[in-house]
Amino acid sequence: MTLEEILFYSFAAGGIASALLVVTRRNPIISAICLIVNFFCLAGLYLTLHAQFIAVIQILVYAGAIMVLFVFVIMLLNLGDERRLRDGFTWKKVAAGGFGLGILMELIYIFMIQTGTPSIELERATNIGTVEAVGHMLFTHFLFPFEVTSLLLTATIVGAIVLAKKKLD
Amino acid sequence: MVPLHSYLILSAGMFIIGAVGVVTRRNAMIVFLSIELMLNSVNLTLIAFSAFFGNATGQALVFFVMTVAAAEAAVGLAIIIALFRRKQTINLDEINIMKW
Numbered sequence: 301m302t303l304e305e306i307l308f309y310s311f312a313a314g315g316i317a318s319a320l321l322v323v324t325r326r327n328p329i330i331s332a333i334c335l336i337v338n339f340f341c342l343a344g345l346y347l348t349l350h351a352q353f354i355a356v357i358q359i360l361v362y363a364g365a366i367m368v369l370f371v372f373v374i375m376l377l378n379l380g381d382e383r384r385l386r387d388g389f390t391w392k393k394v395a396a397g398g399f400g401l402g403i404l405m406e407l408i409y410i411f412m413i414q415t416g417t418p419s420i421e422l423e424r425a426t427n428i429g430t431v432e433a434v435g436h437m438l439f440t441h442f443l444f445p446f447e448v449t450s451l452l453l454t455a456t457i458v459g460a461i462v463l464a465k466k467k468l469d
Numbered sequence: 470m471v472p473l474h475s476y477l478i479l480s481a482g483m484f485i486i487g488a489v490g491v492v493t494r495r496n497a498m499i500v501f502l503s504i505e506l507m508l509n510s511v512n513l514t515l516i517a518f519s520a521f522f523g524n525a526t527g528q529a530l531v532f533f534v535m536t537v538a539a540a541e542a543a544v545g546l547a548i549i550i551a552l553f554r555r556k557q558t559i560n561l562d563e564i565n566i567m568k569w
Contacts, residue, residue, distance in 0.1 A: 370502065407478070421522075425523065437526060463551050
């Protein structure tokens with residue numbers, strides 16, 4: 301059991317456990333906090349894959365901005381512990397879980413029968429995970445999507461403000 | 470050495486959990502959280518392939534996926550706020566005025 305395997309299995313177990321908690325909790329604040337834990341486990345997994353820039357961006361953007369926005373909105377709506385939104389046990393949920401498990405078994409089978417999977421190329425992985433490498437990709441090959449993303453964010457800001465503002469009558 | 474298919478199986482598992490969450494839950498906030506979970510599982514797949522094949526394209530693509538996920542989360546939450554102002558509920562079973 302090398303350190304790499306120990307780290308992978310602990311982050312993977314944390315990721316799966318927090319994902320299950322996100323989907324099954326009744327209180328949306330608890331779900332949001334479990335999703336934040338999931339994002340931290342994913343950032344750890346990105347670090348085991350030598351993707352330093354994406355790991356830090358994951359924590360800054362996802363856990364630090366998007367989830368804060370979610371928690372703000374959950375608290376703004378002030379739903380309480382949802383006695384009104386009883387999301388109880390139905391057989392439809394069991395069927396959905398069963399189908400999901402079936403698809404997961406199929407995917408695992410497809411992944412496991414592959415032969416000749418490459419092992420991680422350590423030096424190349426380290427070289428492409430840095431800020432310089434990702435920045436080089438962003439500003440040469442992906443320049444047009446990068447500029448279009450700024451347009452997308454402007455449209456998002458305008459749209460969110462128009463949708464959420466109160467009518468001033 | 471952790472092989473590639475371990476990362477892919479983990480990503481598939483998280484995606485399936487998110488998909489079951491989207492389909493099953495009636496609370497709109499939990500549905501949005503499950504959608505974010507699915508997007509993150511795809512990010513993990515992209516980074517795993519990018520590291521194992523030495524191609525930086527996957528990491529640039531993850532950057533764009535994160536940006537689009539942020540934009541979608543913002544607009545989706547604005548929609549939920551507007552919906553809550555109208556109907557005072559975010560239970561998806563009660564939002565059925567477009568049902569035939």
